[in-house]
Amino acid sequence: MKQLYYDVKKCLGCKSCEIACAVAHSLTGDLFKAFKEEVLSLPRKKVLASKDKNYPVSCRHCKDPVCVDACMAAALVYDKEKGMVLHDDKRCVGCWMCVMVCPYGAIRPNIKTKLPLRCDKCKDKDEPSCVKACPTGAIIWQEELSLKV
Amino acid sequence: MKQYVIIGNSAAGISAAEAIRKNDVAAKILIFSDEDYPAYCRCLISYYLAGDVKEEKILYRPEDFYRENNIELFLNKKVARIDPKKSRITLEDKTQVSYDTLLIATGASPKLPETKGIKKRGVFGLRTIKDAKEISGLLPITKAACVLGGGLVGLKAAYALKKRNVGVKVVIKSRQVLSQMLDSEAAGFVQKRLEENGIEFILGEDVAEIIGNGDIKAIKLGSGKAFETSLVVVGKGVTPNMDPIKETEIKFNEGIITNNLLQANIANIYAAGDCAESFDLTLGGLCVNALWPVAVEQGRVAGANIAGGNLNYAGSLGMNSIEFFGLPAVSLGIYKVKDGEAGFEELKLHDTKANLYKKIILKDNFAVGAILVGDIKNSGVLLRLIRERIEVSSFKDKLLRENFGYPDIMALVKDKEHLYV
């Protein structure tokens, strides 16, 4: 299973990944057109600064996802084969139980759409859009086990 | 081959059944429910009543769930009694079923006050899909409805009724809405938002009588005032379903008393969900936290232990998340310092114009609770501070800030960080 890793030393906090994420999840998929869409596409990733370092924060697709336990609409499910937490927009009621429990703050409410914002690893593309967008190569997309010691 | 019996086919029962099956592929699993519906998302019945969610979307598991997992489901079968000495249950129809291990996941039922007229036709609790359907059936002929109680379920019912174009008055004994999860400041924001959307509140009043012969005509308040209504929804909290255990040696206070394995005082009986008392992390003692996520987690732990595991249940804490008309609010742990209680510190931010309110309660530099209104995005990180008892002094000044987040607590959490290299 591929996972997103971050070389924090390289992250400048420029938020190019946030913008790329918002564009990738917009209707048009185009930066300039995306700004004009009726419902503004928001990033599923947030770069947070802490003690002069920057940390891109997004959903980790936990193996024991507490958000799935908390989802009272069964809109969030863990797909074992894909190794991903999937979200069914049509079932979601926007109750934000998932937001309340995510230990990483990696799922955020979009009050306008009433749907949570959460990384889907750009499921239709061969790699997440944030990876390409990072000018310093701070975002690493690679198989999970190799980095875990 | 073991035979496991589960009473209750909802959050706790289902997650327990899944956990048992994960650990034991051969065992017989029997689930009994006194409802006539396969497992559904109970918390969604108000959304169903409002017309926001269709009936198909309310099922909690796919149709073939029971077959796929080789679970025998008995609907419309009420368990009348448990006989721990003989390890068997007796159904209302006198059938007896024996078990090797039993899980009690009977949940809870709405508390009905002893108000005069409370048994009249047209007075409902809102707990089951059946309740929601019955209420729904009356709405075309209902002009004005009344909700008793300003808790979560009461407000959700009021929202649903309003959404269906019925006039709603909510009568609340205390001086604020959601007194079980918000302080009065936070409650003010929520109440205002609901009022702006046409829901009326009568605070600090109790109902003296529900008036009408046969059908309901009016509500009379303690102050003597009365108003017309033909439908009453009671949302005054819930009480654990203890009927089948009342005459047994199973110990209970409000709910069944469990240990850290979620086992009752009898070795082959476990309890989980709204019917169980377990360790509360912020109160430091046993209590019922009647919440969906808690029921799911407890079910999973109990199920694993029933199947021979030895999982420790760390404990639960009171928490909730709501959203009405675009205003989200989250409450975690201790949300209000009682008058005169010393040793607490409150960090607070109140911005009426921006509809923003944040309060974090600390004790000796440990977070013990919080309320967030308007901006709830990092509530899970705060929850983690409370759960894992993380000392906050090194980042205290940042707790209320917009950019507070997981990176600030990363070095202090239990699980070692491995994504940031």
Ligand SMILES: Cc1cc2nc3c(=O)[nH]c(=O)nc-3n(C[C@H](O)[C@H](O)[C@H](O)COP(=O)(O)OP(=O)(O)OC[C@H]3O[C@@H](n4cnc5c(N)ncnc54)[C@H](O)[C@@H]3O)c2cc1C
């Ligand atoms: C309208 C509404 C909104 C809610 N909103 C929220 C929310 O926003 N957040 C939140 O955390 N929680 C919410 N809840 C609470 C949540 O639904 C419960 O905490 C949860 O359902 C508890 O699950 P449980 O499995 O313990 O019990 P229950 O869901 O109560 O299920 C109990 C099961 O036991 C069966 N049963 C009981 N007695 C017997 C018997 N004698 N014989 C056979 N079967 C029996 C019942 O038929 C049922 O299947 C809400 C509840 C309601 C009604």
Ligand code: SF4
């Ligand atoms: S939303 Fe949070 S809890 Fe859920 S899988 Fe992602 S990181 Fe884990």
Ligand code: SF4
């Ligand atoms: S907001 Fe949607 S995904 Fe999150 S818990 Fe509620 S229903 Fe589930």
